[in-house]
Amino acid sequence: MNLLLAGHITTSSLCAWLFYLLDRHPEYAERVRAEQSAQRPTFADTLRMEALTNALLETERLHPPIANLPRVVGGDC
DSSP states (O other): OHHHHHHHHHHHHHHHHHHHHHHHOHHHHHHHHHHHHTSOOOHHHHHTOHHHHHHHHHHHHHSOSSOOOOOOOOSOO
């Protein structure tokens, strides 16, 4: 079940944090909005949108969808 839902949970978590951070920084949200409203973007266009890409990467850096859990050695190998 975890493998089935993992893609949806990580995507929705990243999007929720992205919208939250854009709401907290309206000047940057306006840059992202202006970049998108310049044309009706296709999927290929979104890959070239610098402000949107930077916003997504920074959101992922600040709030990674998958927690980095510590690992320990459970016994001798």
